[in-house]
Amino acid sequence: MKRLSTFNVVSLTLGFAFLYLPMVILVVYSFNESKLVTVWAGFSTKWYGELMRNQAFLDAALVTLQVAVITSTLATILGTCAAYVLVRIHRFPGRTLFSGMIYAPLVMPDVILGLSLLLLFIGVGVDRGVLTIVLAHTTFAMCYVSVVVSSRLVAFDQSVEEAALDLGATPWETFRLVTLPIIAPAVISGWLLAFTLSLDDLVIASFAAGPSSTTLPMKIFSAVRLGVSPEINALSTIMIGLVTVGVISASLVSKRAAIQRAKEERAAERT
Amino acid sequence: MRRLIVIAIPYLWLLALFLIPFVIVVKISLSDVALARPPYFPQWDWSAGWQGIRDFFAELDFENFIFLTSDDLYWKAYLSSAKIALISTFLTLLVGFPIAYGMARAPEHWRPTLMMLVILPFWTSFLIRVYSWMGILSQGGLLNSLLLSIGLISEPLTILNTDTAVYIGIVYTYLPFMILPVYAALEKLDGSLLEAAEDLGCSRLSAFWLVTVPLSRAGVVAGCFLVFIPAIGEFVIPSLLGGSETLMIGKVLYEEFFSNRDWPVASAVAVVLLLILVVPIVLFQRNQQKQAEAEA
Numbered sequence: 260m261k262r263l264s265t266f267n268v269v270s271l272t273l274g275f276a277f278l279y280l281p282m283v284i285l286v287v288y289s290f291n292e293s294k295l296v297t298v299w300a301g302f303s304t305k306w307y308g309e310l311m312r313n314q315a316f317l318d319a320a321l322v323t324l325q326v327a328v329i330t331s332t333l334a335t336i337l338g339t340c341a342a343y344v345l346v347r348i349h350r351f352p353g354r355t356l357f358s359g360m361i362y363a364p365l366v367m368p369d370v371i372l373g374l375s376l377l378l379l380f381i382g383v384g385v386d387r388g389v390l391t392i393v394l395a396h397t398t399f400a401m402c403y404v405s406v407v408v409s410s411r412l413v414a415f416d417q418s419v420e421e422a423a424l425d426l427g428a429t430p431w432e433t434f435r436l437v438t439l440p441i442i443a444p445a446v447i448s449g450w451l452l453a454f455t456l457s458l459d460d461l462v463i464a465s466f467a468a469g470p471s472s473t474t475l476p477m478k479i480f481s482a483v484r485l486g487v488s489p490e491i492n493a494l495s496t497i498m499i500g501l502v503t504v505g506v507i508s509a510s511l512v513s514k515r516a517a518i519q520r521a522k523e524e525r526a527a528e529r530t
Numbered sequence: 531m532r533r534l535i536v537i538a539i540p541y542l543w544l545l546a547l548f549l550i551p552f553v554i555v556v557k558i559s560l561s562d563v564a565l566a567r568p569p570y571f572p573q574w575d576w577s578a579g580w581q582g583i584r585d586f587f588a589e590l591d592f593e594n595f596i597f598l599t600s601d602d603l604y605w606k607a608y609l610s611s612a613k614i615a616l617i618s619t620f621l622t623l624l625v626g627f628p629i630a631y632g633m634a635r636a637p638e639h640w641r642p643t644l645m646m647l648v649i650l651p652f653w654t655s656f657l658i659r660v661y662s663w664m665g666i667l668s669q670g671g672l673l674n675s676l677l678l679s680i681g682l683i684s685e686p687l688t689i690l691n692t693d694t695a696v697y698i699g700i701v702y703t704y705l706p707f708m709i710l711p712v713y714a715a716l717e718k719l720d721g722s723l724l725e726a727a728e729d730l731g732c733s734r735l736s737a738f739w740l741v742t743v744p745l746s747r748a749g750v751v752a753g754c755f756l757v758f759i760p761a762i763g764e765f766v767i768p769s770l771l772g773g774s775e776t777l778m779i780g781k782v783l784y785e786e787f788f789s790n791r792d793w794p795v796a797s798a799v800a801v802v803l804l805l806i807l808v809v810p811i812v813l814f815q816r817n818q819q820k821q822a823e824a825e826a
Contacts, residue, residue, distance in 0.1 A: 266628075267631065271636070275629075277625070278705065281662035281663055281702070282651070282654070284666065285665070295670070337539065340539055348537065353541070357541055360544040360548050363548070364548060366814075367763075367807075370765055370800070371763070371803065375548075375554065376547065376551050378551060378555060382568075430532065430533075461657055461766060479658075479661070483657075484769070487661075487668065495655070498654065499658070502653050503650065
């Protein structure tokens, strides 16, 4: 491999600076003593203290976590089913409509999804709250899960499933003992994706939430509309920190699993 | 039997929570606004039987859609959303291509790390990434203080609450969507083709133009659609970074629904937005299919 040319070094440096500087600035200013963003008045963690005392934020964070956990679990189950149907079952009535309904939410603007779900909830007459946010989030998150899982289902060797069936396993046993362990990494990343999508969503939640339930993004949005606040910087720092730790450790775990698998495969070949 | 359940559960879920809601939107877009709860007319009258259904359909009309064409606000909002999405897609390509190119040229053992660095922002909150620019771009913000202190400007620039801030916000948040497909295309590119072009007398620039650009086209097109399609219906970026003059249809729809409480018009806005989006979505799908066929 040739050395990187100056042009490439410059474009990579500038590019990653552009991607990361705004977040670095956000983090740095969360430790600022002053309320103003531009004036550095010394190191302080007082905004974290303020944040911890802010009951409204804590309540919203709790609602958001609740919604995200239920949503991602439901979306993973539904999305895995949907992926299985899309990849393995080639003929059933309404298949085109089904695959259309899986892909459409991926490209539909949030405002339209939110509006349509709100009109449904009002039409049916359910009280809007945690339940309706979960229903709304699950609907679009399951589509993302099914895309992630189906790419894994397409890629693996189907003959192992056939072998299990030939050896007398029922379809359910085959799925549980053969297919599921193979697609497990995709199922887990689907869950994580659904979790972050749910944590992150503002627009659909604003439509689906009732007056009594507020999620963290809704709370952040209404706070930052009034301008920059160091408390939100502190909150952002915590969120960025959690995501960074999560993503890095997930990638380390999967790297170790890959090395482990390669070792086992080599050992199996030798015997 | 089990098979039926596996199909039925996700199918029914999507029918109930995706298709039916959408049918409701279309229905309300054909209704009239009314001072009632819910604020539109006609309502489906179950008790009146067949006659009720016929009356119901007789009341539906395209009035709201005609209203959309007659009021300046809406078609201007559609046009300006398309314009903002188009310009920011182009800017994202300008920023993203050199990064993807640098990544594809980087030593092999760096690439997984670089990939992770591109994907990491995608996992952090969208809202926070947009918010991070508010402190930078505001009148007394960091960018202005920096430019003032080095003497490049004498008066603070107004960037926040203008279209420029919206462009920056879109480029920043959607950059990974551009980098990843372009990088995927550039990484597959066979370096010996460039050497061959140079051996045959091409300058490096014309080799880039004649070899690299055409061979990465599918990735570039995919990236452009991945930025353009969500950008057109964007709500968060224009409401936080844009000004009162920034017209984007996602924001118009939101305000029409929540502030004006005009549900039929909001629904009509949604239906038209979706019809507009069908064109790029179909083109995108065709591009993906062509790419998949070329690889097979």
